[in-house]
Amino acid sequence: MRKFTVKTIVAIAIGAALFFVLGRFVAIPSPVPNTNVSIQYGLLAFIAAVFGPLAGALAGLIGHFFIDFSFGWGVWWSWVIASAVFGCLMGIFSSKLKVDEGEFGVKGIITFNIAQAISHALAWIGVAPCLDILMFQEPVNKVFLQGVTGAIINIITTAIVGTLLCIAYSKTIPKKGSLKEEN
Numbered sequence: 001m002r003k004f005t006v007k008t009i010v011a012i013a014i015g016a017a018l019f020f021v022l023g024r025f026v027a028i029p030s031p032v033p034n035t036n037v038s039i040q041y042g043l044l045a046f047i048a049a050v051f052g053p054l055a056g057a058l059a060g061l062i063g064h065f066f067i068d069f070s071f072g073w074g075v076w077w078s079w080v081i082a083s084a085v086f087g088c089l090m091g092i093f094s095s096k097l098k099v100d101e102g103e104f105g106v107k108g109i110i111t112f113n114i115a116q117a118i119s120h121a122l123a124w125i126g127v128a129p130c131l132d133i134l135m136f137q138e139p140v141n142k143v144f145l146q147g148v149t150g151a152i153i154n155i156i157t158t159a160i161v162g163t164l165l166c167i168a169y170s171k172t173i174p175k176k177g178s179l180k181e182e183n
Helices: 006-025 038-049 055-071 079-092 106-136 140-172
Strands: none
Touching: 006 038, 006 055, 038 055, 038 079, 038 106, 055 079, 079 106, 079 140, 106 140
């Protein structure tokens, strides 16, 4: 279990800020209303894989809150909560990955992508539509179409962006025993 440290707090703050910037300014509208092609979930999956479920949940919650708040339409809590759920689940499912130890090979990539696909499906096809119905009395067909669309888009963008971030980050970590003392 990862400890809650200053490093984790900094990761939450930086993760939330980057999540906000990517979600607010790098989003491409999809054909389904109120859904976008966004790359911030790849970043969130990376943050969760490296720093754990609490960091993932809080970075997603805070970042998504500020995205909604900045648009001025009000905070759409069902989707904010779904972002937090995604971050938390990614942190839990990827807890055995050793991205922060410089070990992220083929097995890690496969595990990461299975974890992110399951986490997106649960967050966007389960949590978000159900909360939309309970909290906002939204039409069932509409919210499940949005949820399925969001899940598919997020799975694809996370597979690309999240995987690349994990690979790049893991390559910056020296392998155990790789440093040798010179005479």
